Amino acid sequence: MLKRCGIGQLLLYDYDKVELANMNGLFFRPDQVGMIKTDAAVQTLSHTNPDVVLESYTLNIATFKGFETYMSSLKNKSFCPSKQGSDVDLVLSRVDNYEARIAVNQACNELNQAWLESGRVNEPQILLISS
Structure with missing residues (x-):
C-alpha cells in the first residue's frame, strides 16, 4: 500500500526464502517459491509504482x-x-x-x-x- 501511495523509498530486509506457507496474507506468488523474500518483494512491487525506490537487503x-x-x-x-x-x-x-x-x-x-x-x-x- 505504501508503494501505491507513492512513498519515496522503501528499505526491505529479510534473509528467508519464499515458501508455499507464505501465500496466505502476503503478496508473494507461487512461482516465487524458493526466491529470497526481498528479491521476490522487489520483483512484485516494482510493477506497482516505478517512481518509488526499493532498496533490498538480504541479511x-x-x-x-x-x-x-x-x-x-x-x-x-x-x-x-x-x-x-x-x-x-x-x-x-x-x-x-x-x-x-x-x-x-x-x-x-x-x-x-x-x-x-x-x-x-x-x-x-x-x-x-x-x-
Missing part, C-alpha cells in the same frame, strides 16, 4: 554484521543531509522472532526512531512504539 539483522548494516542504512544521509538521527521516517516491522524484534528495538532506541511493530511471536499484536 539477518539479529547478527552482528547484519545489525551493523541495518544501522548504517537507517543512518544514510543521502536523502536528507540536514536531518538529525535516523534518515528513515518510520520503521515498519513484521518479524516472527524475538531476536529480530530486539534488534529493531535496539536500533530504533539508539536512533530515536519511530517504529511500528505488526509481527507476532506468540500472539498477534500491533504496537506503536515511540520514544
Whole structure:
C-alpha cells in the first residue's frame, strides 16, 4: 500500500526464502517459491509504482554484521543531509522472532526512531512504539 501511495523509498530486509506457507496474507506468488523474500518483494512491487525506490537487503539483522548494516542504512544521509538521527521516517516491522524484534528495538532506541511493530511471536499484536 505504501508503494501505491507513492512513498519515496522503501528499505526491505529479510534473509528467508519464499515458501508455499507464505501465500496466505502476503503478496508473494507461487512461482516465487524458493526466491529470497526481498528479491521476490522487489520483483512484485516494482510493477506497482516505478517512481518509488526499493532498496533490498538480504541479511539477518539479529547478527552482528547484519545489525551493523541495518544501522548504517537507517543512518544514510543521502536523502536528507540536514536531518538529525535516523534518515528513515518510520520503521515498519513484521518479524516472527524475538531476536529480530530486539534488534529493531535496539536500533530504533539508539536512533530515536519511530517504529511500528505488526509481527507476532506468540500472539498477534500491533504496537506503536515511540520514544
